Amino acid sequence: MAWRTMWRALRDGPATEPAPAADPLLAESLAARLHAAAQRRLGRGLAIRQVDSGSCNGCELEIHMLGSIVYDLERLGLRFVASPRHADVLLVTGPVTRNMHDALLRSWAATPDPKFVVAVGDCAIDGGVFKGSTAIIGGIDAAVPVDAFVRGCPPTPAAILEVLCTLIEANTPPPERVRRI
């Protein structure tokens, strides 16, 4: 029995896949934003609060997969938290509906500074297919400032993970700072 388990583990390897590489350009601009604001560094770990401000739940399905054994978000220092009060990053999906506008603003206000907003999905960029509806106010940046967008309808978990990894990269203290400590 034990041999069979060992053989299977050797044959299949771990279910979790290597993390994607960060996009250097985006990392640089995000790091610059953090630096310019002269905000206290958060350290490598990032707490993420997901807010659905009008999505069709397609993006939620894929964000859900990030927590799965295949992507295993937590090994990268990323974790989903239950309240915006505990979050560094708001991961927002969907266009902003008029009925969710207030809840999104409150979630944003409840998130302590410094904070990042990542808009996930085509709807989050400019309303997507729902652009022009009187029931929405637009993409996420019509309500709160956005730091990074993830394209796709819905974006694949790998695409979302790539932007989140980039955020960590930008969030890692630069080497000279480490030496001073």
Next chain:
Amino acid sequence: MNARTLLLTATAEACAPVPRRHLTGSQWAAFVTALTQDSSLELRAMWADGVSVYTIFLAPEDGTVIFASVSVELGLYQALSPARPSAVLYERMIHDLWGHTAADGLDMRPFLDHGNWTATPPLAIRPLPNLTAPEPKEFLPAEGEGLHRIPVGPVHAGIIEPGHFRFTAQGEIIVRLEARLGYLHKGTLGLMQGKSPRVAARFAARLSGDSTVAHAIAFARAAEAAAHVLPPPRAEALRCVFAEIERIANHLGDIGGIINDAAFALMQARFVWHREHLLRATETAFGHRLMMDAVVPGGVSVDLAPGGEDTIIQALDTLAAEWDALLATYDNSASLADRVVSTGTLSASLAASFAPGGFIGRASGQAADLRRVPGYGHYRDIDVEMPVLTAGDVDARVRIRMAEVVESARLLRHILPRLPEGALLERLDAVSGEGLGWAEGFRGDIWHWVRVEGGQIAAAFMADPSWRQWPLLEVAVEGNIVADFPLCNKSFNCSYSGVDL
């Protein structure tokens, strides 16, 4: 006269594949009265346009689909909710979107309208500017000693859609739950007007992302019926493939999610791994993990990629290889059984009166499945076997899902090697007409209706089964502890976006 005979006296309007019986106000009132004595007709969907209210009934015994409408007179129509309590949410939605009031309705509080829209009612012939400030939401009372209220949402602790849950609890026990939705209202129906069915299909595919295929199929069938076009056989068979993959993928995610809510992370890890594996196979075979926009009016927009069949069969094989071990773990884990057995019970009698469809219905004695009765498309040529349980608890809903995964995998293995050759898409001419389409999504029965004028959509509706499932969730959690709500909620997994429109 019984309800069905009454309908035959009404005018038949042209609608394919089922003629629409249009009733005057007094005929409708007589029909509603007759329905109180007649439980053979199940309410399956209800909506409106500027001048009429539309309803779909299904007679489960013989599979007859009945499509009836009533003229709205001076903004009023006789409420259906006294005869069919499942009509309450539909009536509230109709009032919010079109402004028609259900006379003698059981509950006329707003549902989708939170007072934030710029013009109301948004789909009325002449909406008026909304100049009043939003009012605080009103919830049903629950009074007694030691009761307290717990407001939850719209932003929840997990990664789920927004909605407000108002619990009234006595200590740990839920006395009453009320779900207030509408947060995701995107004005989808209004956006569809004036567009061609081909363009509007993108909205059907985004009503509820997890049912993107099923909603797209129902919409495409409605648009094809209106244009009197039949999709090519290969397209019909591919639609079945898409739909069954979607069903398996959603059930795998749901089973894992439910079990995870009972703190059994090992099984969740395996089920979700299989889900990811299947989604990747789907991307290889059809170019998109969730197959969004793969179904279009007239057929399908994507063919099976070379080698795609093997990739999907391999994913199913991998699942089948581990399936018995997963099932044994589920059966032999006392801590899991302790959480799911007799939790969130939905009685068979309540399920019978609401006809929720899907795994919720099948776990509570309701055999309804549109693939079997009345059937549609490629399913008319194949047999679909569905078990029915009567326990109605979380465990029964998990077991029905497991059985559906096995059956859907069997269907895929049957259909994939026998895909007919030929074209994928039939042209839809810019004609006028009215059409009804249905499909069995992973949640249950989906109904779409379109009225096309000169190739453009004049009016449309997309009915998710969640309309009849949300009220049952509210009842099923009564008497359970607050901590078991996530477990119950996940086992129902009703769509928020699907009803918020």
